[in-house]
Amino acid sequence: MLVKNSKILIVAGLVAGILSSCGSDPNDTGTEFAPNMYHSVAYEPMSQTEGDTNTINPHGMNMRLPVKGTVARNKFSGPDSLKKALLDQDLISRGIPHDSISYSEAALKNPLEATPENIEAGKVQYERFCQHCHGETGKGDGLAGKAYKGVPVYSSDALKTMNDGHIYHVITNGKGRMWPHGSQVSPQNRWKIVLYVHELQKQ
């Protein structure tokens, strides 16, 4: 009888052994067949793999900072007249010092019209870049905003009359506790957000 017993024990041991050997190291990518096909020989952005570290740029980075004093010519979309208006506003805004919000209020005007489509597009951008702090309806009650503290209400007496230039300036350069978001949101998307914030000011 014990013969059968041991046989089962051996099988069980084998199964357990194989199961436990399945867990792999999360830090290991596993075997790669022909690794030179996986890792680009040409320098790719956002990749830095061992062995072919970039020797040209500082810190082995594959991307470089733009040359100081140069301005990126943004790819605006839409009809030519809109593209020109967007570029004009972009260039004006770049000339305004970060702490001179009153200049922006006076000089900048939203090149986008407040059509339902544009406002809807603004809402999409607002949800991506603003909502977690400013809240769904701009009451400053976003989940991250509650932790960050000091997020104002758009419809408050001090803010409900703020114009295009003011909102654009705040997104681009920040204000008070809010830090600049110009590196994250493209100028065209900033103007879309301005349209939607105007809607929230009325709420």
Add this chain to the structure above:
Amino acid sequence: MFNRKITLVTFLFSLALLFSSNVVFAQDAAEGETLFKNNCAACHNTSDEVLVGPGLKGISERRPIDWIIKWVHNPQAVIGSGDKYANDLYTKFNKAAMTPYPNFSDDQIKGIVAYIDAANAAPAAPAAGAAPAEGAAAAPAQSSGGMMEGLLVGLLLIMVLVLVALLSIVNTLSKLASGEAQDETPLAKRIQDNIKAMAANSAIKTGVIVLILLFGGKATIDAAYGVGIHQGYAPEQPIKFSHKLHAGQYQINCNYCHTGVYSGKGANVPSANICMNCHNAIKRESPEIQKIYRAIEKDEPIQWVRVHNLPDLAYFNHSQHTNVGGLECKNCHGDIDKMEVVEQRSSLTMGWCIDCHRETDVNSKGNAYYDKLVELHNKDSKTPLKVQNIGGLECSKCHY
């Protein structure tokens, strides 16, 4: 008599005055509450707790009402006038200026102050609710990755134990039934004998060899299929950033940090300035956050470890899938908002790409580019336009 009359009149008059002023007070406080919540609550507590600006408990005793009105109308002017209290306050709060509210009437400001006093007179109840809720949300944090495996092994052990117990019962019973005498040989000897008997038994030998071949074969095939597939790769990062906390608990949109995901080939790993949008104030003391500060001070990039790497021989563009195709990030990356450490969930094999291209309808709504194609396709097909119909299976779409 006359005197008494006067006293009565005065008493009644003062009573009326008191009553009416009470009513006015209540109204003011009610209006003050709305004004406070809309305009002040972002930076000030009604208690003495500092939020962004000072807590306002006892403000009516601390400062004369005229000063408060002047301050609310134009804080910079009060600071500029050389007022000592204002300047001390300004320095204490790191020279962060308060937003001026020049349009508030004197009565409105008095109403706000009345509300602050009323809120402090009432038994303190608000502001306590937030803390336990946060604690509760943070509690279930352990990942369930290794749990499944542990459970399986545990089950297996239990099954083996049950088997052994059952077999020993059967053994004893059969012995009792056959009326055999108790075996006197020691246990070690008995096991040795049994192993010898087993090794001699050809049926068992064949069985064991077949089993080893089966398991070995399966392991080999699995390993061969796993070559070049990084599924399950979850490398340790230089900073213990939790997507579960940021994308899950705080619901920060993926695009906020991965700025290129709707507009470029790569999704982009955020630079430190994006971390600083929140972490200039939040969790400054955490050793993990300190690593960001050090990187900024030294002007060095944070060397994140790349998790998803498509072979160089295949072209992939994020914007084509997210912006044009309208796919959710989760579609390929899995439940990122539940991951403490990011792991590659999908296999990223060609078969996996092709499967999706076969099944997915083209997101042609509101995209004039596809109008003619959809029209042509619908002429001789009843199924909706799939990605494979517009060249989603062509070699040169991804390999060139």
